[in-house]
Amino acid sequence: MEWRWDWVWELAPRFVDATGKTLIAAGGGYTIAIILGLVFVLAQRTPLLPVTLVVREFVELIRSTPLLLQIFFVYYVGPQFGLTLSPWTAGLIAIGVHYGAYLSEVYRGGIESVPKGQWEAAKAINLPIVTTYRRIVIPQALPPAVAGMGNYLVGIFKDTPMLSVIGVAELMHTATAVGAESYRYLEPYTMVGAIFLAVSLPSAFAINVFEKWVRRTLGMTK
Amino acid sequence: MTENMESYPLSLEGDGIPMVRFQNVTKRYGSLVVLNQLDIDVSAGEMVTIIGPSGSGKTTVLRMLMTLETIDDGVIYVEGEPLTHMERNGRLVPASSAHLRRMRSKIGMCFQHFNLFPHMTALGNCMEGPVQVLGLSRKEAEERSLELLDMVGMIEKRDQHPSRLSGGQQQRVAIARALAMRPKVMLFDEVTSALDPEVISEVTSVIKHLVDTHNLTMLMVTHQMGFAKEISDRVCFFFDGAIEEQGAPTKLFENPERERTQQFLNAVLHAN
Numbered sequence: 001m002e003w004r005w006d007w008v009w010e011l012a013p014r015f016v017d018a019t020g021k022t023l024i025a026a027g028g029g030y031t032i033a034i035i036l037g038l039v040f041v042l043a044q045r046t047p048l049l050p051v052t053l054v055v056r057e058f059v060e061l062i063r064s065t066p067l068l069l070q071i072f073f074v075y076y077v078g079p080q081f082g083l084t085l086s087p088w089t090a091g092l093i094a095i096g097v098h099y100g101a102y103l104s105e106v107y108r109g110g111i112e113s114v115p116k117g118q119w120e121a122a123k124a125i126n127l128p129i130v131t132t133y134r135r136i137v138i139p140q141a142l143p144p145a146v147a148g149m150g151n152y153l154v155g156i157f158k159d160t161p162m163l164s165v166i167g168v169a170e171l172m173h174t175a176t177a178v179g180a181e182s183y184r185y186l187e188p189y190t191m192v193g194a195i196f197l198a199v200s201l202p203s204a205f206a207i208n209v210f211e212k213w214v215r216r217t218l219g220m221t222k
Numbered sequence: 223m224t225e226n227m228e229s230y231p232l233s234l235e236g237d238g239i240p241m242v243r244f245q246n247v248t249k250r251y252g253s254l255v256v257l258n259q260l261d262i263d264v265s266a267g268e269m270v271t272i273i274g275p276s277g278s279g280k281t282t283v284l285r286m287l288m289t290l291e292t293i294d295d296g297v298i299y300v301e302g303e304p305l306t307h308m309e310r311n312g313r314l315v316p317a318s319s320a321h322l323r324r325m326r327s328k329i330g331m332c333f334q335h336f337n338l339f340p341h342m343t344a345l346g347n348c349m350e351g352p353v354q355v356l357g358l359s360r361k362e363a364e365e366r367s368l369e370l371l372d373m374v375g376m377i378e379k380r381d382q383h384p385s386r387l388s389g390g391q392q393q394r395v396a397i398a399r400a401l402a403m404r405p406k407v408m409l410f411d412e413v414t415s416a417l418d419p420e421v422i423s424e425v426t427s428v429i430k431h432l433v434d435t436h437n438l439t440m441l442m443v444t445h446q447m448g449f450a451k452e453i454s455d456r457v458c459f460f461f462d463g464a465i466e467e468q469g470a471p472t473k474l475f476e477n478p479e480r481e482r483t484q485q486f487l488n489a490v491l492h493a494n
């Protein structure tokens with residue numbers, strides 16, 4: 001079997017389109033995850049014990065079951081309870097919740113790395129709790145969390161192929177469709193691999209640079 | 223709260239209301255009784271120093287007054303008003319967070335390890351409370367902060383982050399940060415203990431200046447016996463969560479009555 005460059009060029013527009021969809025899925029899922037993660041971690045730190053316990057168990061549940069199952073669950077089980085979602089919506093929800101659970105743990109590590117004395121100093125100048133988070137704790141929790149957050153951004157990107165199983169036309173879905181049409185899988189799947197590599201590697205580098213920048217900006221020279 | 227709150231006044235009345243009163247205050251951690259039915263009064267403008275062996279509850283006294291710890295029994299009053307409690311239908315009930323916030327604004331604290339905000343400059347540290355809590359404009363807060371940084375001799379380092387400052391410099395910024403909130407009571411918890419010997423006087427001279435020029439009420443925990451003797455109006459010797467002996471500094475340091483006080487002072491003076 002010979003590698004066919006001409007076909008690769010022919011397929012290029014479809015793959016550009018699919019790459020865009022993959023990036024949108026990853027970006028959308030990540031945005032949801034970033035916010036949900038914050039909700040999860042703050043819910044676990046409220047003084048309301050029932051809330052804390054329920055959220056903690058939920059996060060644990062999400063982290064101990066496969067993403068693929070969660071995608072199926074939202075997409076196929078949802079309708080049986082009257083919740084019919086498009087593949088895109090179901091996929092983004094599943095990925096957002098899944099990675100939100102992981103990000104909440106990253107945030108938690110960051111928050112716990114802030115010394116107790118910082119909370120006490122904030123209290124001693126009478127900062128309200130929300131201001132304490134916003135001005136004192138989160139800026140210090142962020143630098144140690146950035147690396148973990150970055151890893152999960154790459155992770156979410158690499159997990160987007162799972163959305164192909166419910167018909168989201170991202171890269172993997174496109175490659176499989178192309179293969180099925182032409183009975184040639186070498187080029188489409190190689191292209192998927194190359195595109196993932198081309199996005200992941202620079203991202204990892206960019207995250208590294210960003211992490212240093214965050215530290216510097218916040219004056220944490222370590 | 224196992225106790226009958228009826229025996230505590232809803233507020234202190236009459237002449238000479240103390241700035242701070244601990245009435246029958248008990249603090250426990252599990253089965254460990256850290257403070258045992260403690261009574262202390264501190265008058266407005268008074269400088270009271272707390273000395274005593276490690277673990278005797280000195281820090282706990284300050285932390286309760288700063289509302290960093292809750293209390294198990296008793297009531298703390300500030301300016302005659304309960305701090306740990308509030309009045310509800312003619313009775314004292316545990317303070318709400320709103321009540322604590324209002325009362326806490328009267329109190330400032332400096333810590334052994336400074337606890338400056340590492341992501342803010344010296345000036346930023348001082349401005350944070352005035353801007354975020356008191357609602358001052360940035361300009362007003364900056365003016366106030368610069369004045370205080372000048373007073374503690376840190377004006378030239380105003381744009382430095384704490385990681386670029388020595389311990390003595392950090393502690394001076396921390397004093398300015400606390401003062402920027404215009405507290406009526408200042409608490410100092412071993413503010414020189416983490417410092418190299420040669421910079422201790424940078425900090426003690428700032429505190430001395432405060433005593434000389436401000437009408438602040440101060441409670442200070444220290445191991446600097448010479449400093450305590452020099453600037454205190456009264457010295458309290460703590461032992462096992464209670465005041466073993468208290469009095470004017472000359473009296474307590476030169477003629478201690480209690481044996482434990484004598485032993486402690488001997489041990490400390492020989493160690494130095």
Ligand SMILES: Nc1ncnc2c1ncn2[C@@H]1O[C@H](COP(=O)(O)OP(=O)(O)O)[C@@H](O)[C@H]1O
Pocket residue numbers: 251254256274275276277278279280281282283
């Ligand atoms: N959070 C805590 N949990 C349990 N025990 C504590 C806690 N904080 C202080 N203690 C104990 O309370 C006692 C008094 O502590 P502290 O007030 O810090 O003493 P001092 O400042 O006089 O050295 C010590 O025995 C200490 O171990």
Ligand SMILES: [Mg+2]
Pocket residue numbers: 280281282412
């Ligand atoms: Mg102490």
